[in-house]
Amino acid sequence: MSTSPPAILGSVRGCKYPCVPGHELAGVVSVVGHKVRKVKVGQRVGVCMVDSCRECAACKAGQEQYCVKQCTGTYNGATKHGRADYPGLAYTLGGYTDKHVCDEDFVIAIPDDYPLECGAGVLSRHHVYDPLKDGVLTSAAR
Numbered sequence: 001m002s003t004s005p006p007a008i009l010g011s012v013r014g015c016k017y018p019c020v021p022g023h024e025l026a027g028v029v030s031v032v033g034h035k036v037r038k039v040k041v042g043q044r045v046g047v048c049m050v051d052s053c054r055e056c057a058a059c060k061a062g063q064e065q066y067c068v069k070q071c072t073g074t075y076n077g078a079t080k081h082g083r084a085d086y087p088g089l090a091y092t093l094g095g096y097t098d099k100h101v102c103d104e105d106f107v108i109a110i111p112d113d114y115p116l117e118c119g120a121g122v123l124s125r126h127h128v129y130d131p132l133k134d135g136v137l138t139s140a141a142r
Contacts, residue, residue, distance in 0.1 A: 016076055022095025023074050024048045026110055026119030036104050044110040048123040049073055050084040050092055050102040064106070074100070095120065 026046045029039055039045065051072035052064035059067050071077075072084055075094025079085045083103040086093060092101070110119040 014076075016091050018093070019076055020093040020097045021075055022097070022120075024120040024123040025074060025095025025100060026116050026123070027095075027100065028116075029107075030099070032104075038104040039107050044112065044116055044119070046108045046110050046119045046123045047074060047095075047100065047102050047106060048108075050077065050100075050106050051079070051081045052106075053081055074102075 024046070025048075026044070029041050029043045029045055032039055032041060049065060049071045052059050052067035053069035054060075054064075056068040058064065064071055069081075072079060072081060072092060075092050077092045079090055079092060084092065084101050084106075086101055094100075108123065110116060
């Protein structure tokens, strides 16, 4: 789903309510679980998806964005994989919430010298996330 007006207005089939849009987001980590090792409280991060099955060929190849069992999107995505659950909901709330739940494997660090307000805009899964995962972007471009 996208953060398009149809999604916000409810004309997207299957939209669950409350629906909080925001499919690419940036922020500062406020809490981490006791098993989290890759992300620290206070770290500046970006997110464009929150989970995947980790079992299909795409996931095992590091291409979770193409998960055949469907990756979990940042908003209105079913939390069926069990690592990015919202208490009391079976789906995700998007980037316009004051808190967001995400598996640590889907968090991308945002450098301190990069404007946080610009962080979400460069996280489009197909334009930036895929090339980052594929190693197409050079270290200078990152």
